[in-house]
Amino acid sequence: MTASGSAVQRHAHASGLHALSSALANLHRDALRASGDEEAQVRLSVVNIVAACNDATLATRAADTVVGIAARHPARALVIVGDPTAPLHIESDISLVETGVGRQYVELIRLEIGGEPAYHLSSIVMPLLIPDIPLHLWLVGAPPLTQAFRADAVAMCDRVILDTGAYDDAAETLQMIAREFDVHGASLSLNDIAWQRTRPWREAVAIAFDGPDVRPWLHRVVGVEIVSAGATPSADAWLLAGWLASRLAWPASGGPVIGVSSIPAAGASVGDLVAVRIRCEHARHSARVRLERRGASLVTSIHIDDGVVATGTAALPAWDEGQLIARLMSEATRDALYSQAVARAAQLSAQHEP
Amino acid sequence: MTAAVELEPNPLFEGLRSARVPAPCCVVIFGASGDLTRRKLVPALYALAAEGTLPAGFTVIGAGRTHMSDEEFRNTMRDDVQRFGRLPVDDDVWSAFAQGLRYVTYDLDARDGLDPVRRALDEADRTRGTARNRVIYFSVPSTAVLLLAERLHAAGLHEDSRSSFCRVVIEKPFGRDLETARELNRSLHQFFREDQIYRIDHYLGKESVQNLLVFRFANGIFEPLWNRQYIDHVQITVAESMGIEARGAYYEQAGALRDIVQNHIMQLMAIVGMEPMPNFQAETVRDEKVKLLRAVRPIHPDDALSHTVRGQYAGGWVDGERVPGYREEKDVAPGSLRETYVAMKVDIDNWRWAGTPFYLRTGKRLVKRATEILIQFRRVPHSPFGGSIAMPMGGLPPDAIDPNLLVLRIQPEEGITLRFSAKVPGQAMRIRSVNMDFLYGSAFLKQSPEAYERLLLDCMLGDATLFAREDEVEEAWRLCTAILDGWRAHPPDQAHCPNYEAGTWGPPEADAFMARDGRTWHRP
Numbered sequence: 001m002t003a004s005g006s007a008v009q010r011h012a013h014a015s016g017l018h019a020l021s022s023a024l025a026n027l028h029r030d031a032l033r034a035s036g037d038e039e040a041q042v043r044l045s046v047v048n049i050v051a052a053c054n055d056a057t058l059a060t061r062a063a064d065t066v067v068g069i070a071a072r073h074p075a076r077a078l079v080i081v082g083d084p085t086a087p088l089h090i091e092s093d094i095s096l097v098e099t100g101v102g103r104q105y106v107e108l109i110r111l112e113i114g115g116e117p118a119y120h121l122s123s124i125v126m127p128l129l130i131p132d133i134p135l136h137l138w139l140v141g142a143p144p145l146t147q148a149f150r151a152d153a154v155a156m157c158d159r160v161i162l163d164t165g166a167y168d169d170a171a172e173t174l175q176m177i178a179r180e181f182d183v184h185g186a187s188l189s190l191n192d193i194a195w196q197r198t199r200p201w202r203e204a205v206a207i208a209f210d211g212p213d214v215r216p217w218l219h220r221v222v223g224v225e226i227v228s229a230g231a232t233p234s235a236d237a238w239l240l241a242g243w244l245a246s247r248l249a250w251p252a253s254g255g256p257v258i259g260v261s262s263i264p265a266a267g268a269s270v271g272d273l274v275a276v277r278i279r280c281e282h283a284r285h286s287a288r289v290r291l292e293r294r295g296a297s298l299v300t301s302i303h304i305d306d307g308v309v310a311t312g313t314a315a316l317p318a319w320d321e322g323q324l325i326a327r328l329m330s331e332a333t334r335d336a337l338y339s340q341a342v343a344r345a346a347q348l349s350a351q352h353e354p
Numbered sequence: 355m356t357a358a359v360e361l362e363p364n365p366l367f368e369g370l371r372s373a374r375v376p377a378p379c380c381v382v383i384f385g386a387s388g389d390l391t392r393r394k395l396v397p398a399l400y401a402l403a404a405e406g407t408l409p410a411g412f413t414v415i416g417a418g419r420t421h422m423s424d425e426e427f428r429n430t431m432r433d434d435v436q437r438f439g440r441l442p443v444d445d446d447v448w449s450a451f452a453q454g455l456r457y458v459t460y461d462l463d464a465r466d467g468l469d470p471v472r473r474a475l476d477e478a479d480r481t482r483g484t485a486r487n488r489v490i491y492f493s494v495p496s497t498a499v500l501l502l503a504e505r506l507h508a509a510g511l512h513e514d515s516r517s518s519f520c521r522v523v524i525e526k527p528f529g530r531d532l533e534t535a536r537e538l539n540r541s542l543h544q545f546f547r548e549d550q551i552y553r554i555d556h557y558l559g560k561e562s563v564q565n566l567l568v569f570r571f572a573n574g575i576f577e578p579l580w581n582r583q584y585i586d587h588v589q590i591t592v593a594e595s596m597g598i599e600a601r602g603a604y605y606e607q608a609g610a611l612r613d614i615v616q617n618h619i620m621q622l623m624a625i626v627g628m629e630p631m632p633n634f635q636a637e638t639v640r641d642e643k644v645k646l647l648r649a650v651r652p653i654h655p656d657d658a659l660s661h662t663v664r665g666q667y668a669g670g671w672v673d674g675e676r677v678p679g680y681r682e683e684k685d686v687a688p689g690s691l692r693e694t695y696v697a698m699k700v701d702i703d704n705w706r707w708a709g710t711p712f713y714l715r716t717g718k719r720l721v722k723r724a725t726e727i728l729i730q731f732r733r734v735p736h737s738p739f740g741g742s743i744a745m746p747m748g749g750l751p752p753d754a755i756d757p758n759l760l761v762l763r764i765q766p767e768e769g770i771t772l773r774f775s776a777k778v779p780g781q782a783m784r785i786r787s788v789n790m791d792f793l794y795g796s797a798f799l800k801q802s803p804e805a806y807e808r809l810l811l812d813c814m815l816g817d818a819t820l821f822a823r824e825d826e827v828e829e830a831w832r833l834c835t836a837i838l839d840g841w842r843a844h845p846p847d848q849a850h851c852p853n854y855e856a857g858t859w860g861p862p863e864a865d866a867f868m869a870r871d872g873r874t875w876h877r878p
């Protein structure tokens with residue numbers, strides 16, 4: 001069993017790349033022979049997932065996560081731990097893991113690479129990919145971004161997945177990513193788990209302004225306050241601010257006042273969004289749209305001229321990392337809305353810094 | 355025209371799933387104490403609310419003839435959502451949803467019998483910002499539909515404007531035959547415009563049915579084969595293992611042809627057979643479906659018996675349980691001749707399908723529950739493997755090679771299977787059919803929304819693509835009415851009714867019917 005409870009149907013260990021390929025083929029053959037016509041296992045792959053990890057602990061977590069992702073996006077998953085300082089070796093553990101969905105299984109290959117080959121991971125990864133289906137690279141944890149944005153890595157992958165919320169300094173991380181978007185332009189298919197986390201909030205803000213009474217206020221926003229949990233504003237908070245500013249084309253100066261702050265919030269994890277408060281004014285009238293996290297719910301209230309126009313409560317989904325990535329993989333690889341939000345978030349966070 | 359149309363597009367929605375969020379509105383359910391409301395409608399609305407797909411201020415007014423307080427209605431609905439809903443009840447979400455949940459009593463016999471509904475709507479407009487946007491769901495017996503429509507009209511509750519909408523959702527049956535369907539449409543049009551009427555067929559809300567459209571029109575490899583040149587015939591099966599449950603009185607009036615063929619099966623046939631549409635707009639999709647239905651060769655009542663097989667189930671064994679025959683069910687006449695099984699052959703007179711028949715069948719108390727569409731391709735014109743080692747007695751005739759099959763499974767286990775021939779490993783040239791399976795649930799773990807969720811949301815959004823238009827309904831009735839007329843003139847022989855045992859694949863006549871054309875039914 002994996003940590004998540006998925007059943008490992010077959011397993012093999014191999015040393016070296018050739019042995020790995022043979023072991024994988026043997027596992028498939030054995031699986032087919034062992035099952036009757038009615039119960040034949042199905043290998044259905046729509047994507048190659050490569051999870052790049054800095055250490056073995058992260059790799060264990062990543063292996064568990066990719067099995068979960070593969071249940072939604074059937075995949076060959078490679079979890080790689082590279083250590084150039086270790087003695088030369090290429091060791092692999094290959095598993096066919098039942099996803100619990102129909103008769104389908106995921107191929108999970110955990111690779112530990114030591115020595116100089118760890119500098120040339122693409123030469124090891126490429127032969128192991130299933131041809132003609134996309135390659136998604138997941139940078140597990142908070143690896144140095146300079147490696148992730150090497151031109152060859154960007155060219156090789158159809159999608160690079162990271163979590164800006166995993167880095168200690170969210171503002172600096174977003175500013176760096178904004179620069180990378182400037183360098184690579186449209187060729188950078190970068191997907192951010194933090195961006196996906198903001199999705200329920202973005203949807204709730206969009207819905208709040210969708211009613212005919214509230215929509216006119218969308219272009220009369222004078223102030224926004226976004227609050228996240230923790231000691232400093234999180235990547236999620238900056239991204240939400242950047243999204244609002246970019247979608248509503250607020251100018252870099254002279255536009256609505258945007259405040260991004262953080263509080264220690266009970267019931268929320270560090271980095272979680274806690275509240276979004278939007279103030280609108282026009283002539284002598286005003287409107288307030290408030291979204292507040294209350295436990296596992298997101299409560300929306302809309303006031304116009306101090307009268308309650310509407311209130312609503314929606315469940316805040318408790319997506320884990322695997323579910324966030326799986327959702328993200330359902331969307332287009334290149335997300336112009338994200339790159340625009342990052343650009344504005346980088347500007348806002350730079351202005352915010354002391 | 356709706357409020358949402360008049361406003362500029364909301365820039366915040368770009369790139370977000372819930373771009374499909376309707377304008378604030380009120381759903382009024384007439385027949386709120388009924389089974390459909392409890393099992394399907396309110397659980398579907400709750401699921402939409404829980405997924406954040408409904409606007410703030412969204413309101414549901416349950417209207418029933420029995421007395422109930424708001425609180426009683428809310429408590430009952432909560433229990434039902436818990437019991438029948440796709441999503442578990444979340445206290446916070448329920449609390450907000452329940453704030454918009456009201457119950458009123460109405461009386462169609464009184465001229466002012468809809469006043470409580472009107473007052474509740476006005477209050478919702480005033481306090482919850484529903485802006486006179488209304489969806490009125492007719493979850494009432496078919497005999498009450500016209501009276502309710504008339505009363506709504508008389509009370510002014512049918513009105514819409516450039517900034518508000520009023521749509522009515524009507525459940526099948528849409529008439530009992532062509533004449534009554536036309537009469538129903540004519541009568542409804544006295545009270546509502548056609549674009550206000552949403553005729554719901556929950557089959558069309560199923561993800562797997564919508565996937566049929568995607569399968570056909572988003573895959574370049576199948577469309578060139580999708581015609582008489584390559585397809586031998588099509589089979590559409592809607593098999594049910596259950597009986598008529600507690601619907602004896604209804605079923606005695608309806609039967610399998612009216613209950614399933616006229617609506618669900620005709621819709622599936624239209625989707626399988628229609629020409630590619632230029633876009634996914636409601637009118638263009640429905641235009642193509644109607645064109646296909648119009649191309650169906652009429653069956654003269656005198657030919658009804660040669661083009662169809664009727665059946666009625668006797669007692670038998672289903673899923674390891676002894677089950678009664680149709681005539682032993684509650685509210686069924688002991689000598690009833692009502693059909694619980696129909697098989698029929700349909701010819702479509704157009705360039706795409708001429709000479710490629712569609713075989714349709716549906717039945718109660720069959721072996722298993724299965725809805726599927728089978729496309730049987732033509733056999734290879736010549737087998738080059740004749741005289742092979744595997745066939746020492748004189749080669750391998752072309753018809754020894756199984757034809758390719760494409761099976762589109764609608765329920766359960768939604769998916770697609772392609773059957774093709776492969777060489778059995780070994781020295782001999784032995785050929786065997788193998789199946790390549792695609793399980794919808796395996797490729798997409800995401801839980802599919804219930805059909806009613808999709809359809810209710812579509813209606814609130816004013817998207818009628820998955821609802822039946824009046825001409826679709828009438829064209830489907832055109833075919834079915836001729837069969838009903840023929841059957842009426844030639845009732846089944848009491849001695850041969852019932853003619854199939856529960857837990858089988860229907861009457862033996864259905865197999866003979868296919869054998870006459872040199873074909874066999876696929877086993878789902």
